Amino acid sequence: xxxxxxxxxxxxxxxxxxxxxxxxxxxxxxxxxxxxxxxxxxxxxxxxxxxxxxxxxxxxxxxxxxxxxxxxxxxxxxxxxxxxxxxxxxxxxxxxxxxxxxxxxxxxxxxxxxxxxxxxxxxxxxxxxxxxxxxxxxxxxxxxxxxxxxxxxxxxxxxxxxxxxxxxxxxxxxxxxxxxxxxxxxxxxxxxxxxxxxxxxxxxxxxxxxxxxxxxxxxxxxxxxxxxxxxxxxxxxxxxxxxxxxxxxxxxxxxxxxxxxxxxxxxxxxxxxxxxxxxxxxxxxxxxxxxxxxxxxxxxxxxxxxxxxxxxxxxxxxxxxxxxxxxxxxxxxxxxxxxxxxxxxxxxxxxxxxxxxxxxxxxxxxxxxxxxxxxxxxxxxxxxxxxxxxxxxxxx
Amino acid sequence: xxxxxxxxxxxxxxxxxxxxxxxxxxxxxxxxxxxxxxxxxxxxxxxxxxxxxxxxxxxxxxxxxxxxxxxxxxxxxxxxxxxxxxxxxxxxxxxxxxxxxxxxxxxxxxxxxxxxxxxxxxxxxxxxxxxxxxxxxxxxxxxxxxxxxxxxxxxxxxxxxxxxxxxxxxxxxxxxxxxxxxxxxxxxxxxxxxxxxxxxxxxxxxxxxxxxxxxxxxxxxxxxxxxxxxxxxx
Numbered sequence: 001x002x003x004x005x006x007x008x009x010x011x012x013x014x015x016x017x018x019x020x021x022x023x024x025x026x027x028x029x030x031x032x033x034x035x036x037x038x039x040x041x042x043x044x045x046x047x048x049x050x051x052x053x054x055x056x057x058x059x060x061x062x063x064x065x066x067x068x069x070x071x072x073x074x075x076x077x078x079x080x081x082x083x084x085x086x087x088x089x090x091x092x093x094x095x096x097x098x099x100x101x102x103x104x105x106x107x108x109x110x111x112x113x114x115x116x117x118x119x120x121x122x123x124x125x126x127x128x129x130x131x132x133x134x135x136x137x138x139x140x141x142x143x144x145x146x147x148x149x150x151x152x153x154x155x156x157x158x159x160x161x162x163x164x165x166x167x168x169x170x171x172x173x174x175x176x177x178x179x180x181x182x183x184x185x186x187x188x189x190x191x192x193x194x195x196x197x198x199x200x201x202x203x204x205x206x207x208x209x210x211x212x213x214x215x216x217x218x219x220x221x222x223x224x225x226x227x228x229x230x231x232x233x234x235x236x237x238x239x240x241x242x243x244x245x246x247x248x249x250x251x252x253x254x255x256x257x258x259x260x261x262x263x264x265x266x267x268x269x270x271x272x273x274x275x276x277x278x279x280x281x282x283x284x285x286x287x288x289x290x291x292x293x294x295x296x297x298x299x300x301x302x303x304x305x306x307x308x309x310x311x312x313x314x315x316x317x318x319x320x321x322x323x324x325x326x327x328x329x330x331x332x333x334x335x336x337x338x339x340x341x342x343x344x345x346x347x348x349x350x351x352x353x354x355x356x357x358x359x360x361x362x363x364x365x366x367x368x369x370x371x372x373x374x375x376x377x378x379x380x381x382x383x384x385x386x387x388x389x390x391x392x393x394x395x396x
Numbered sequence: 397x398x399x400x401x402x403x404x405x406x407x408x409x410x411x412x413x414x415x416x417x418x419x420x421x422x423x424x425x426x427x428x429x430x431x432x433x434x435x436x437x438x439x440x441x442x443x444x445x446x447x448x449x450x451x452x453x454x455x456x457x458x459x460x461x462x463x464x465x466x467x468x469x470x471x472x473x474x475x476x477x478x479x480x481x482x483x484x485x486x487x488x489x490x491x492x493x494x495x496x497x498x499x500x501x502x503x504x505x506x507x508x509x510x511x512x513x514x515x516x517x518x519x520x521x522x523x524x525x526x527x528x529x530x531x532x533x534x535x536x537x538x539x540x541x542x543x544x545x546x547x548x549x550x551x552x553x554x555x556x557x558x559x560x561x562x563x564x565x566x567x568x569x570x571x572x573x574x575x576x577x578x579x580x581x582x583x584x585x586x587x588x589x590x591x592x593x594x595x596x597x598x599x600x601x602x603x604x605x606x607x608x609x610x611x612x613x614x615x616x617x618x619x620x621x622x623x624x625x626x627x628x629x630x
Contacts, residue, residue: 069534071530071533071534091536092536092537092538093536094536095533095534095535095536096535096536097536100531100534100535102527102530102531102534104525104527104530104531105527105531106525106527106528106529106530106531106532106534107528107531108528108531108532108546108550109525109528109550109623110546110549110550110552110621110623111623119532119535119537119545120535120536123535123536123537123541152626153622153623153626155623155626155627156626156627166531169535170535179534
């Protein structure tokens, strides 16, 4: 195991974690075409960040990505990986150190899942035992059962499983950089969302530098630490964290591309735990009404919230509940929607609207009340300065 | 030496009524089976050698033309012309160059299978999904590694299909190899083409050979392409 480690990485660093990627006026001009496919693209992706290249078709986003591992060679400018120009590297050797996942996945149909994932390790001369262990480790990492999956052929997997195997294969030798071209593009919406979340969870563990190509601005906002919006002719329109992009679009093209609902999209970047919740007037059944009224006067929420012995919200109390000496459990309405600290603000807003409620009790993981989210808090959140808003991947 | 002389020989040798009635005579077949053994193995040798050489030449051409597309047309045209030359004519055309015998027959048979194998190997390679090749390259496989580890394995079903056609066709054509003086079952058939027992045994052996070789290739294909039978398990 120990001497095979040297075969693992032929690069200078012993164990690649994440690399810094820098485009320096990188240009691709195809012969016989007036416009370059990618025009003087300059941007830096810090190590460990997800950079999403997004834009309409024909904007050069895929070309830009493929220039990194020399699937397409740049005609001018340069691309640096940890300070070293990709032009100085032999393409095959360079590519083995860069994870590569594409929309069509491109699993080898004639090889088992294990052999697919083990392809690059085998090219690098890992011994059989190490490859086997790595395959199982990766399958578990992408939430597949190794015993059940490793011997299957790609034709025997569902679309989502294939996509996971594709990601595992791209991660096989723990590359410092991953290139992903619409990796979840061919998956149905429900599974796509799940795979996106899984990948973000994975990314928190592995902290790779990722170049992620998509045409879907919502996916870009969700996945990206930084988003590069490109427009036709391979021009970079804006390169910024998602919140900044939504708050301050650099030009009409970006404004149009992020959509008229960009204010709402910003809500997708924040979670309930990121905003200051209101204190609810919490009362228990049998409590003196006077105390309850005092709490009510002290709170921004105009209705008393009945809680049980464990602090779990039961429902909003009606006027009649406070008529007598002691609080009774006559409810105005159930305590719905119940929100959680990890909920995304956009989803919380949607829940509130659906329940036609102005206030939503927020509970912790044991179900005990921690505060109330109101429509007013949400409209405040829309005015927050983007600097205070965490970017997509960090927030999760 | 000539077929005509041989005919007289077979008929004259037997005196029983079945033979003189030109029927299907088990007794005669049992007594005379020896005479088919050598031609049969000549036939096997002719077929296997011709297809093997043809396979090496044609698949090499196909692999080269796969990368250098401009070669496809010239190779198809040349092998196409070879394919259309009637094999009997080919035997006689070759006689002044290679003389009578095994070599002449083999050269003619090889030239006949080139087009079949070339086309199938090329089709197989062309049918490898673009995304599979893209993923392979993107992962850092060199062109050669991609060819041997991905493209050729995935082309196997078409390649093997081409081999099956080539083998069965060659078994048939090799029955004419005696024109080139290379023996084979054809020599026995034409030794007494009017004698039913003779034609049935010699012809039957040729058919049997074709069927067996075809089955061998088919079984080989199943053994080396297990993924083609892997159906969705859900």
